[in-house]
Amino acid sequence: MLAKLTRWPSFPVLGFFFMSLIAFVIAGWGIIGVAALPWDAGWYGGIALNGYAFDGDYSTQQNIAFFPLTPMITGLVRQLAGTANIWSVQLFCAAAMTLASSLLLHRVALHLFGEPLAKMSIGLYLANPFAIYLFNGYSESVLILSIATFFYFLLVKPRMHWVTLSIIAASLARPYGIFLVVVFVLYLLTEWRWGKERKWEPVLLIHVPLSFAGYIGWCLYCDQRFGDPMASLHATQAWLGPQNPVTAYGLLVLDAPLQAIQDAVRSEVLADPVAVGAIFFCGGLALFVSHARRFPAALLLFGLLLPAMVYPGVIGQKGGVYNAGRYETVYFVHYIALAMLLLSLDRRVIRAEEPGAPGDTALPMIFYPVYVGFLAGFMRYAHYFFTEVWVS
DSSP, X not given: OHHHHHTSTTHHHHXXXXXXXXXXXXXXXXXXXXXXXXXXXXXXXXXXXXXXXXXXXXXXXXXXXSOSHHHHHHHHHHHXXXXXXXXXXXXXXXXXXXXXXXXXXXXXXXXXXOTTHHHHHHHHHHHSGGGGGGTSSSSHHHHHXXXXXXXXXXXXXXXXXXXXXXXXXXXXXXXXXXXXXXHHHHHHHHTOOOSSSSOHHHIIIIIHHHTTHHHHHHHHHHHHHHSOTTHHHHHHHHXXXXXXXXXHHHHHHTHHHHHHHHHHHHSOGGGOHHHHHHHHHHHHHHHHHHTXXXXXHHHHHHHHHHHHHHHIIIIIOGGGGGGXXXXXXXXXXXXXXXXXXXXXXXXXXXXXXXXXXXXXXXXXXXXXXHHHHHXXXXXXXXXXXXXXXXXX
């Protein structure tokens, strides 16, 4: 049985997953067992226990700003498990969904790029310092599972009804999840092979409109319950706090990320999660763009469109830099691009051969120090999350 498991193509993903999970638990053990999870996880737990409450005052922080899929899942699992400890349920659900999404993303990468890129991509993704958001009870684990399901049933085993359901789930997990509809439509128009077996009418006339059902349903709920269909988005402003306006100057000179990099250089880089978050976001996007020709259309659209949704907040406003690391969490394509770079460096510099040698599935040696460095950063920022004053 064990020998059969080790021959399973996705077996390496289990190793990478449990390494990150163990690192996360070790870093937060003193908090996990005795108190509520900090920051947004506490709000999601409160919603799962007591539901939404909103008094109509958009100037104060209200839990209606949090989208409903995460507390719905944790609340349901809590009832099924029959436990009063919502924190353990949140951690279990986050870990389970992260594992499921990692297996699906590995299958997508394996189908598109083969080994060893698939293994390296998932290893780097699960160990990057901001992967803590996949384990800490936030909504990122739900969102990335929705995204992984979307690409698996779009590219590996085309099933349009599952694609539709994954978009509905993504739009109920985070506000920008609805933009998967744009990726879906553009992919259908540019890449999907229409033919006798693939009719365009049910996809464009049924599946695409149904993709909006989750977001529309949530708006209708907010309208009926709180008298404002956009209550969640309006309530978000109180959480953003005072921010500098987006200016053409800020966008052109990249003032915010450059300031973050300067702060990192002046101090110990690993001690500054804000600066490193900006570097990961901007550097990952640049790395992805530099390898864009190697990505299929759907992943290319995803990697370019979704960052555009948060780009002004991260680049144009200095305050937006604080959440750059969290935004980076869903862009697994950045880590595929990093794996491509590492494979190229290893084979050209160390092995002195062209990349893509037939039959070579071994991980390049250069992968291991990068992976260990990422994992060390993961533990460092998990410690920040549990013990220091840090942003949500």
